[in-house]
Amino acid sequence: MSKNESLQTWEDSEFPILCETCLGENPYVRMTKERFGKECKVCAKPFTVFRWLPGRGMRYKKTEICQSCAKLKNVCQTCILDLEHGLPVQVRDSALGLEDAAPRDDINRRHYMENQARTDTPLDFSGRANPAGREMLKRMARRGPYYERNKPHLCSFFAKGTCTRGNECPYRHELPKADGELAKQNIIDRYHGTNDPVAKRMLARSSAKVDGLAPPDDKSIASLFLVGLTAETSADDIKGYFYAYGEVKSVNVVPAKGCAFVNFKTRAGAEAAAQAVIGGCVIGGKSIRVAWGRARPKGPRADAPKPTTAGAPPPPPGSTRAMAYPSQDPTAQGAQPK
Ligand SMILES: [Zn+2]
Ligand SMILES: [Zn+2]
Ligand SMILES: [Zn+2]
Structure with missing residues (x-):
């Protein structure tokens, strides 16, 4: 040159x-x-x-x-x-x-x-x-x-x-x-x-x-909730994606609703994954929204100690979260045909 x-x-x-x-x-x-x-x-x-x-x-x-x-x-x-x-x-x-x-x-x-x-x-x-x-x-x-x-x-x-310099000071x-x-x-x-x-x-x-990606106070929660999956997305696809962040115990896919729960073996794994998917992630060519899973509410006493219910559905409608959480049961009311 x-x-x-x-x-x-x-x-x-x-x-x-x-x-x-x-x-x-x-x-x-x-x-x-x-x-x-x-x-x-x-x-x-x-x-x-x-x-x-x-x-x-x-x-x-x-x-x-x-x-x-x-x-x-x-x-x-x-x-x-x-x-x-x-x-x-x-x-x-x-x-x-x-x-x-x-x-x-x-x-x-x-x-x-x-x-x-x-x-x-x-x-x-x-x-x-x-x-x-x-x-x-x-x-x-x-x-x-x-x-x-x-x-x-x-x-x-x-x-x-x-x-x-008083008032003269720039x-x-x-x-x-x-x-x-x-x-x-x-x-x-x-x-x-x-x-x-x-x-x-x-x-x-x-x-x-x-x-809703701030880690919940309830340390027993080690699951993430995914929305926006295609019918073709398998539990293995999801597992393959999240394995990098921590050992995945199980994945429950609800194909009718295009959502899934990823249950991590440890809370640390779930937190690492949550941190990584800020702003959503792409699995199987589709952009997926992610939120923390929630412990299933047990009776009227909200402050009662909750058993570990990893993978339990997040709260029902009425929640103030930005995301709509469907029930884990695909036949529940409000199910949208895909
Ligand atoms: Zn330059
Ligand atoms: Zn000054
Ligand atoms: Zn500028």
């Missing part, structure tokens, strides 16, 4: 790829542009750096990664959040079941990007997703821009009580919130969607809230 060729891989661009939040309220904001101003924080290629003030009282922002890297993941060049949903890559990719295909080493990445550029088909980050994952993203997506994020960074001297005089996870984020991890503490917390919160 000649010197000229390698220069051509440097990136020059007219306008940055930004999310609404990073751009700020005024779409006609004045930007400074510096060709090959910095190296991309992901691929280290020199690229055009844009810098602008996203509104009064905000801090200056600049592009941190190159456009090729941004396009590859459909993320903002500044905040590295998904452009469509405003969510971390890891949240989007777990919900949609996307693999991180972007190579991390230089040579492979260049090949990969050249191929992408040649085909010129932007990656489809939602079209090929399973419906459960798409639903999840819709629920989690931030509606509208969030300009608070553009405020100046916190003044570290103020936090220690030693800032002497940093924000507020005490930091209890969790410092955001500060610990690493741009490359966030870009590849791995090891992102913020994403992990969002996923855990979302799944606990909506999918």
Whole structure:
């Protein structure tokens, strides 16, 4: 490869790829542009750096990664959040079941990007997703821009009580919130969607809230409930899928209802599986929704100690859960012919 060729891989661009939040309220904001101003924080290629003030009282922002890297993941060049949903890559990719295909080493990445550029088909980050994952993203997506994020960074001297600049201080005089996870984020991890503490917390919160995947307090429960199976899905298919997370004691399929119970030998196995299937999973080419099984209610005393009833059906209609739990008995009322 000649010197000229390698220069051509440097990136020059007219306008940055930004999310609404990073751009700020005024779409006609004045930007400074510096060709090959910095190296991309992901691929280290020199690229055009844009810098602008996203509104009064905000801090200056600049592009941190190159456009090729941004396009590859459909993320903002500044905040590295998904452009469509405003969510971390890891949240989007777990919900949609996307693999991180972007190579991390230089040579492979260049090949990969050249191929992408040649085909010129932007990656489809939602079209090929399973419906459960798409639903999840819709629920989690931030509606509208969030300009608070553009405020100046916190003044570290103020936090220690030693800032002497008072009103002249360009940093924000507020005490930091209890969790410092955001500060610990690493741009490359966030870009590849791995090891992102913020994403992990969002996923855990979302799944606990909506999918009923928060482990139930009753430690005797070691079963998961699956909905959306095809008539062809066998107990062996299900066992084969979940075996990786823990030893499966039994699988009860209810073909008429397209649902099944996976009973794990240990609670730890069930928890590992529940953790892994956040946002749903795909078995036999079909996207499956997953919830925790429940102990069968015994009489009016809800607080009475319950015997282990792994695989018992979750609660009947009237439950506030987002998912409809059919009874395990296929002939029970409410059965839908498939
Ligand atoms: Zn790059
Ligand atoms: Zn952004
Ligand atoms: Zn200060």
